[in-house]
Structure formats: C-alpha cells, structure tokens
Amino acid sequence: xxxxxxxxxxxxxxxxxxxxxxxxxxxxxxxxxxxxxxxxxxxxxxxxxxxxxxxxxxxxxxxxxxxxxxxxxxxxxxxxxxxxxxxxxxxxxxxxxxxxxxxxxxxxxxxxxxxxxxxxxxxxxxxxxxxxxxxxxxxxxxxxxxxxxxxxxxxxxxxxxxxxxxxxxxxxxxxxxxxxxxxxxxxxxxxxxxxxxxxxxxxxxxxxxxxxxxxxxxxxxxxxxxxxxxx
Numbered sequence: 001x002x003x004x005x006x007x008x009x010x011x012x013x014x015x016x017x018x019x020x021x022x023x024x025x026x027x028x029x030x031x032x033x034x035x036x037x038x039x040x041x042x043x044x045x046x047x048x049x050x051x052x053x054x055x056x057x058x059x060x061x062x063x064x065x066x067x068x069x070x071x072x073x074x075x076x077x078x079x080x081x082x083x084x085x086x087x088x089x090x091x092x093x094x095x096x097x098x099x100x101x102x103x104x105x106x107x108x109x110x111x112x113x114x115x116x117x118x119x120x121x122x123x124x125x126x127x128x129x130x131x132x133x134x135x136x137x138x139x140x141x142x143x144x145x146x147x148x149x150x151x152x153x154x155x156x157x158x159x160x161x162x163x164x165x166x167x168x169x170x171x172x173x174x175x176x177x178x179x180x181x182x183x184x185x186x187x188x189x190x191x192x193x194x195x196x197x198x199x200x201x202x203x204x205x206x207x208x209x210x211x212x213x214x215x216x217x218x219x220x221x222x223x224x225x226x227x228x229x230x231x
Contacts, residue, residue: 003106003116003143004174004227007134007166009158011122013150014179016058018207019119021218022146022227023065026115028219029228034113035062037076038102038137039121039128042083047072054079062119065215068112074105087127097128103140118143124162135169144174144230146204151191152182163199175204175226183209202226 004022008015023033040056047053051072059076066075078097080089090097109116118141120126120134127133138145145166149159159176166173176199178192185191196203205222207213 002110003118003141005118005120005138005141005143005145005171006148007120007124007138007145007162008148009123009150009155009162012181013148014181014207015119015148016061017213017218018146018148018177018179018222019117020061020065020215021207021222022204022224023062023117024215024219025222025224026117026227027067029224031114032067032112033115033117034066034068034070034109035075036070036106036109036116036118037062037121038105038118039078039086039097039126039134040076041080041086041089041121043079043081054081058119062117066113070109070112074108077101077105085126086121087129090129096130099128099132099137099140102128102137106141116143123158124165135165138166138171139169142171144172144227146174146227147176147199147201149176149178149195150181151178151188152185155191156194159195160198163201167200172230173199173201174230175202177204177222178206180207180209 006019026033037059043054043056046055056079082089125133207221
C-alpha cells in the first residue's frame with residue numbers, strides 16, 4: 001500500500017480533520033507520511049516571495065503535517081480562488097484539469113514517502129473535467145479508500161451510496177470514520193450502529209465534535225491497525 005485516498009460523504013464533513021489525524025497516527029507507527037490535495041477551491045494568494053500563488057488552507061495544513069517538505073505545486077497541482085465546485089472554477093479561468101497531471105504529481109511524492117495520504121475534494125463523485133471525476137483519479141492511483149462519514153441527518157444514504165460506488169469501481173474500502181460534526185444531530189448512536197452493520201469495512205474510529213481538536217488529538221481516536229494489516 002503506497003497510499004490512502006480519503007474521501008467524504010459530502011463537502012464539509014471533516015475530511016481534512018480526519019486526514020490529519022490519520023497522518024499523525026501512521027507517523028506514530030514509524031512511517032514517513034506525506035500528503036496530497038490534488039484539487040482545491042476557495043484559495044487565497046500567499047506563499048513566499050518568488051513562489052507566490054493561490055494557496056488552500058486545507059492543503060497548507062496537510063503540508064505542515066507531512067513528514068517531508070513537498071513543493072506546494074506538487075502537493076496541490078490545481079488550486080482555484082472561488083469556493084465553488086473545482087471544475088466550474090477551472091472553467092472560469094480557462095483551465096482543464098487532467099488526471100495525468102495529478103497522477104504524475106502523486107508518483108513524485110510516492111518516491112520520497114512511505115505512504116501518501118491523498119485527500120479528495122467534496123464527495124466521491126466531484127467532477128474533475130467534462131468527462132472524469134475524483135473517483136476516476138482514485139481508480140488511476142489504485143489506493144485503498146477511507147470514507148469520512150459526517151454524522152448528521154442523511155448520512156446513512158450518503159455513506160452507503162458512496163461505499164457502493166467505491167466498491168463498484170474495483171477499489172478497496174479500507175475503513176470508515178464516523179466524524180460527529182453535528183453534536184445536536186438526532187440518533188447519533190443509532191446512525192453509527194446502522195452503518196457499522198451495513199458498511200463492508202472496519203470502523204476506524206469515532207471523532208467527537210471538538211472545536212479545538214488537532215491532529216494528535218484526532219489520531220488518538222483512530223485505529224490504523226486495519227490499514228497497516230492491509231499494507
């Protein structure tokens with residue numbers, strides 16, 4: 001296993017939060033872990049003199065957690081300013097995102113790390129261009145998938161449909177994480193139990209709502225042993 005592909009049941013379900021925790025947990029196991037955010041939207045101008053460009057906050061967090069320094073353009077090849085669907089943002093500036101650019105960037109990171117954590121954008125089937133989605137990128141990479149489930153109303157349907165689509169593409173659903181993003185959600189325990197019975201993958205952990213959580217605290221809630229067993 002050269003990497004993991006982290007996807008979510010929707011946008012704003014805490015993919016980055018969980019990805020950072022997974023990275024920290026895997027680093028505690030002695031692995032050199034790097035990250036990649038292939039596509040991002042909602043970026044701001046930043047960077048050092050001579051290397052200024054659009055920067056995404058999630059990508060910067062992933063970069064800071066990585067075991068080694070990766071050039072930003074390799075870590076996040078496609079970055080767009082508007083906080084909208086990336087393929088629409090790309091069209092606005094005349095860019096067509098190409099999977100081969102993303103797979104080549106990931107290959108460069110793989111050469112230097114023991115494991116690459118690739119975080120998608122939005123949900124599983126977010127478009128990359130007029131023909132392909134991030135699911136096609138996951139297939140091209142061939143990494144096992146970790147599904148982040150935002151525990152809230154509607155999560156059962158979103159999680160089960162995502163898992164079905166992941167498996168239909170011949171990929172391994174290596175595990176899922178219950179991210180309790182809404183502490184006021186009804187029937188949290190019942191929803192997690194329902195998914196535990198139905199998702200064909202181990203529950204890697206429950207991450208309770210915590211506005212102060214960092215990678216280390218999230219890592220403490222996760223069990224990466226099933227991922228290492230698959231490795």
